[in-house]
Amino acid sequence: MLRRNCLLLFLCFLFEQSSCAPFQSRPGQEWPHSQTGPSAAGRNGGSRGFQRVKRGWVWNQFFVLEEYMGSDPQYVGKLHTDLDKGESAVKYTLSGDGAGTIFTIDQITGDIHALRSLDREEKPYYTLRAQAVDVETNRPLEPESEFVIKVQDINDNEPKFLEGPYTASVPEMSPVGTYVMKVTATDADDPTYGNSARVVYSILHGQPYFSVDPKTGVIRTALPNMDREVKELYQVLIQAKDMGGQLGGLAGTTTINITLSDVNDNPPRFSKSIFHLRVPESSAVGSAVGRIKAHDLDIGKNAEVEYNIVPGDGGAMFDITTNEHNQEGIIMLKKPLDYETKKAYTFKVEASNAHLDPRFHNFGPFKDTATVKINVLDVDEPPVFSKPSYAMDVYEDTPQGTIIGAVTAQDLDAGNSPVRYSIDWKSDLDSFFDIDPVRGTISTNELLDRESIAQHNISVVATKVNNPVLTSRVAVTVHVLDINEFPPELAMPYETFVCESAKVGQVIQVISARDQDLPQAGQRFSFKSPQEGVKTKNFTIRDFGNNTAGVVTLRGGFKRRSQEIYHLPVVIEDGGLQMLSSTGTLTIRVCGCDTDGSLLTCSAEAIFLPVGLSTGALIAILVCIVILLVIMVLYVGVRRQKKKETLMTSKEDIRDNVIHYDDEGGGEEDTHAFDMGTLRNPKVIKENLFRRDVKPELGLCPRRPIASQNSADISNFISQRLQEHDGDTSAPPYDSLATYAYEGEGSVADSLSSIESLKGEMEEDYDYLNEWGPRFKTLAGIFAERSESQSDVTSSTTTENKY
DSSP states (O other): OHHHHHHHHHHHHHHHHHHSOTTOOOTTOEEEEOOOOHHHHHHTTSSOOOEEEEOOBOOOOEEEETTOOOSSOEEEEEOOBTTOOSSSOEEEEEEETTBTTTEEEOTTTOEEEEOSOOOTTTOSEEEEEEEEEETTTOOBSSOOEEEEEEEEOOSOOOOBOTTOSEEEEEETTOOTTOEEEEOOOBOOSOTTSTTTTOOEEEEEESTTTEEEOTTTOEEEEOSSOOOTTTOOEEEEEEEEESGGGOTTOOEEEEEEEEEEEOOSOOOOEESOSEEEEEEETTOOTTOEEEEEEEEOSSOGGGGOEEEEEOSSSSTTTEEEEEOTTTOEEEEEEOSOOOTTTOOEEEEEEEEEESSOOGGGGGGOOSEEEEEEEEEEEOOOOOOEESSSEEEEEEETTOOTTOEEEEOOEEOOSTTOOOEEEEEOGGGOTTOOEEEOTTTOEEEESSOOOTTTOSEEEEEEEEEESSOTTOEEEEEEEEEEEOOSOSOOEESSOOOEEEETTOOTTOEEEEEEEEOSSSOOTTOOEEEEOSSTTOOOSSEEEEEOSSSEEEEEESOOOOOTTTOSEEEEEEEEEEOSSSOOEEEEEEEEEEEEEOTTSOEEEOOGGGGGSOTTOOHHHHHHHHHHHHHHHHHHHHHHHHHHHHHHOOTTTOSSOTTOBOOOOOOOOOOTTOOSSSOTHHHHOGGGSOSOOOOSSSOOOTTOOOOOOOOOSOTTOOHHHHHHHHHHHHTOTTSOSSOBOOOOOOOOTTOTTOOOSSSSTHHHHTTOOOGGGGGGOGGGHHHHHHHHHHHHHOSSSOOOOOOOOOO
16 A cells, blocks of 8 residues: 555656746746835835746646555645745745645745645545745735645545345246346546546356346346246356456455245145045035145246136036135036935146146146046935925815825935925914825815915924934925805995986996805806896996996986986896806985086085085185074173173272271181271271271371260261372272171161170070981081080170271
8 A cells, every 4th residue: 555655656756846846936937026126226216126026836736646645745846936045035835725734835945745644525625725935024925816725536445335125036947138226336536536436346146046246237138947846046146346346456345135026837746646536426506516726936926827628527516616715626516416326526627727827838738637536425315205395285174084186205325215204383373284194195174265374384304214314305385275155245345426417328336246155256246137038227237248237227317316326226146157146236316416526525414505605605604604593692692791700800900999808707616806996886996997908108097087975876887988088199090889887786777787786696596416317417516515524605796897
């Protein structure tokens, strides 16, 4: 390394010697200097003037070698000006990138050195400024100039694969030169200087299967017919070397994992040519009876196999499908097996690929064939009926024990066991039928009625004698045939009417019949009047011959006033072998119709209505009558209510100043409830009695009445109260009624109350109450006790006041 750096330094020195003369001024470069001249003396009054001189710099681009490993500072170059006469009168200064830290200059000689090792990949060049100044005055002798120091590149970085390791895939059996992928290595060295960054690719490991282009890094297949089934994964080691691959260049490597993808280049193959299978004859249809498999070395969809049975011996009995998970061929049973009929089957199965690649057709047919031999195993089976189902017919009311049919079953096994028959009781709960256990004949056990049950579904069981566990069943349908046992009748209750304006021979109603006997389809009915050949004066029956008949009028001029309803008997006959008949009655109502025959009304009350009034008019008249009746009832009710009401009945009307004091006394025994002296002596009337019919005002007190000294004379008392009320300004503005009730001892008519009536009642005999019955027994006992215990007690007073 040191030898190479010295060599580069020597070459650089030779380059500088040949390109320019060191330490000499550049031709054509000038620098203004302050020198003495005539022009300067004349301009400044005899003093020194300025004069243009040539630039005195020796100016070249400097180079420094990167990664310098010497012990002394690396010499870069030298600065010199013509003004420097070697007398140490000029001083050189340096500023800019790395001045003083990376680069230093000798102020006297102008020599520039690099103080440490530099890396071009870190910084490729440095820009600095140099200036020459006078040592004594420190004045610039020339303007400051800029120069560049470039770091000279050396090969110190190897190529690198930034995205490795790589993964790639290429189809198997690809031709030589098939593109696989491209790799790229980067070199941090200077691509413009030398060969440090010129990379060349090569394969270190992976030959002879793959190759790489030395310039582009494209990897291609180098060997034809590489088979994935032989080797699937290849690991290739690629090298990238700089210096154009020459000796001494730096190198980097990466790994590429190349996988061969599958193609359909292998046909399916059976592991053996003959497959032996054994299948019980009792196997169910659709069940799997065996499995075979053809192996394919390919994978994925290229290994999908389709199986087919070659048309031949077993193609009708068996089928084969492919299991998608393991590509096995599943043999399925298409039809039932019978050991007694055929004991073995042989057929061929073909296996082929579902997805073919046309590039490999020349490899041969992509299919294989194997033979399958199936042996049927004998199994003890239940008896087999001669038919899958049976149908039998029997007429209703057939006598018991009549044979209606038979079923047959036999054992097809080699033993040929006898068979016994029975009816499943669940299918014949009422035991309508019986069966012969040996012959299998079915007979009736009860009388059958088609109208109750028209069809019986029973199940017959056949059992082997030598193995009762093995049974088989068959469905037997017994149809009960109808006999003519029900007479026909009218199909429905008809509502027939005839217009008052009907004409002679007019069909007013079409009727039909029905019969409960079967079959209903194809039944024949005939209609007639009960007196065939005798003419009636109103209606007759006309048979249309298609199981319908019409009601025909024999006269006109029907009137509801004379007769509203007519009854017409109809005789209906069926067409059975034993003909049955019945008589039905049609009710015909006379109705009013429109001119076109449309029905208007059939009500009887319409007869008495005036001619020309419509239904709407009649409804309006009825509504008016109802309204009048309601008004009259309301009027009468109001009048009666007014007669019952009096001036004193309304307790809610505040305009009536009538006040009721309906305080009930405590009875004859209550002598402390009221002070009777208040009624007898007006003097004791309390002073502060307020009116109860008006709200009292503050500060307003009623006047104290002047009581009459003569208790027997009450007229003065009443007159005074009347005058007082007439002059009372606080009375209500409406009419008021004041009632004064006072009872005195001086009344000519005596007292009308029961206050003092007890004296006479004490002597009265209440024994007659016992003669009134048990309801008055308690009352008679009460009065009898009072007569005995209260003979000397003063009677209680009952008072009733009304204000």
